[in-house]
Amino acid sequence: MPVVSLPMRSRGFGETSRRDRWWLTPVAVVLGLGGFIVYSTWAALQGQHYTFGPYLSPFYSPELWGDSEHAWFGKLPPGWPGWLPYSPALLILWAPAGFRLTCYYYRGAYYKAFWADPPACAVGEPRKGYIGESNWPLRIQNIHRYFLYVAVLFIGMLAWDAAKAYWFDDGFGVGVGSLVLTVNAVLLAGYTFGCHSLRHLVGGRIDCVSKAPTCHKLYKGCSALNKRHMLWAWMSLCSVMSADLYVRLCSMGVWRDYRII
Numbered sequence: 001m002p003v004v005s006l007p008m009r010s011r012g013f014g015e016t017s018r019r020d021r022w023w024l025t026p027v028a029v030v031l032g033l034g035g036f037i038v039y040s041t042w043a044a045l046q047g048q049h050y051t052f053g054p055y056l057s058p059f060y061s062p063e064l065w066g067d068s069e070h071a072w073f074g075k076l077p078p079g080w081p082g083w084l085p086y087s088p089a090l091l092i093l094w095a096p097a098g099f100r101l102t103c104y105y106y107r108g109a110y111y112k113a114f115w116a117d118p119p120a121c122a123v124g125e126p127r128k129g130y131i132g133e134s135n136w137p138l139r140i141q142n143i144h145r146y147f148l149y150v151a152v153l154f155i156g157m158l159a160w161d162a163a164k165a166y167w168f169d170d171g172f173g174v175g176v177g178s179l180v181l182t183v184n185a186v187l188l189a190g191y192t193f194g195c196h197s198l199r200h201l202v203g204g205r206i207d208c209v210s211k212a213p214t215c216h217k218l219y220k221g222c223s224a225l226n227k228r229h230m231l232w233a234w235m236s237l238c239s240v241m242s243a244d245l246y247v248r249l250c251s252m253g254v255w256r257d258y259r260i261i
Contacts, residue, residue, distance in 0.1 A: 012124050015123070015124040016120075016122055016123040016124065017122065018120075018122055018123065022119070022120040022121075022123060023119065023120070025112075025113075025120065026112050026113040026116075026119050026120065027113075029109050029110065029112070029113035029114075030113045030114060032234070032237070033106075033109070033110060033113070033114075036237055036241055039241055039245075040059065040093070040097075040241065040244075043057075043059050043089070043244050043248065044059055044087055044089035044090060044093050045085075045087055045089075045090075046087065046248075047085065047086060047087030047088065047089070048251075049247075049248045049251040049252050050063075050068075050088070050089070050244070050247060050248065050251070051063075051068040051069075051070055051247065051251060052177065052247050052250040052251040052257065053168060053169070053175075053177075053257070054164050054165050054166075054167055054168055054178075055165050055175075055177045055178075055181060055246075055247045055250070055257075056068075056070045056161050056164075056165075056181075056247070057243065057244040057247045057248065058158055058161070058181070058184055058188075058240050058243050058244060059089050059093065059240070059244045060088050060089045060092075061092070061154075061157055061158055061161050062092060062157050063088045064077070064088065064091050064092065065077045065080075065086075065088060065091070066088040071088070077091070095147065095150045095151065095154060096151065096154060096240075098143070098147045098150075099144070099147040099148065099150070099151040099192075100233075100237075102140075102141050102142075102143060102144035102147055103144065103195070103233065104144070104196045104229075105229050105230050105233050106233065107141060144197055145197040145201075148192075148195055148197045148198055148201075151192050151195075152192060152198075154188075155185070155188060155189050155192050155193075158181075158184070158185045158188060159185045159189070161181060161185070162178070162181045162182040162184070162185040165177060165178040165181045165182070166178050168259075172261075173259055173260075173261050174259070174260040174261040175257045175258065175259050175260065176246075176257055176258050176260070177246060177247065177250060177257045179260075180242065180243050180246045181243055183239060184236075184239040184240055184242070184243040187232065187235050187236040187239045188236045188239070188240065190225055190232045190235075190236065191229070191232035191233055191235075191236040193221070193222060193225055194222060194224075194225025194226040194227075194228070194229050194232055195222075195226075195229075196226065196229075198222055199219065199222040199223060199226055202215055202218040202219050202222060203215045203216065203218060203219025203222070204219070
């Protein structure tokens with residue numbers, strides 16, 4: 001059979017034969033992630049209005065040092081310079097931020113949306129070469145598996161915060177904030193436990209996973225969550241921001257926390 005050579009032509013930036021609205025997804029990602037980054041940075045730098053009664057904002061959990069009753073060790077870290085503004089969130093937000101920044105889904109999302117690498121399938125990108133994640137600086141993305149271990153610990157602490165949110169000064173009760181923090185912990189757990197790295201950790205490293213019943217069940221559970229990993233990622237992103245906003249507005253007296261029970 002004769003060999004047919006197809007002509008190869010590089011596309012200019014944004015050039016494509018696609019007729020659909022391919023740009024909607026990267027624009028939505030820029031707005032969604034960009035808005036979250038702006039809000040979370042602002043909220044983390046405030047250092048106030050992050051607690052209300054038994055509620056603790058997930059941006060500030062765990063509160064290692066701080067002014068509220070949720071603080072573990074005192075008001076300020078040892079040796080903290082008095083001239084430097086302090087916020088409890090600055091000590092812990094690096095962990096969940098690093099987990100999301102190196103997440104396999106988010107990497108694909110912000111590579112396309114913010115770096116246009118490429119903006120979408122079959123759409124021209126603003127560069128000719130391709131480095132990939134096998135070279136620096138993107139090789140550092142492989143640290144994701146280590147951020148996973150820390151993220152699992154954070155899920156446990158957020159679950160504890162959600163449980164404490166049902167205990168008020170007059171005893172057990174259910175407030176709207178209790179449900180907000182509980183839903184947030186569930187959504188973050190769904191996102192974390194569907195992680196590709198955790199899926200490999202519990203079953204992917206075994207040649208025949210069916211011969212290890214416990215690992216097989218864990219692998220199937222992670223796989224079920226992983227099928228909707230993008231959905232879990234966005235729902236948990238919205239929930240953690242909503243939980244902080246709810247606690248913040250209640251603390252500021254803008255909203256009233258209604259007791260259901």
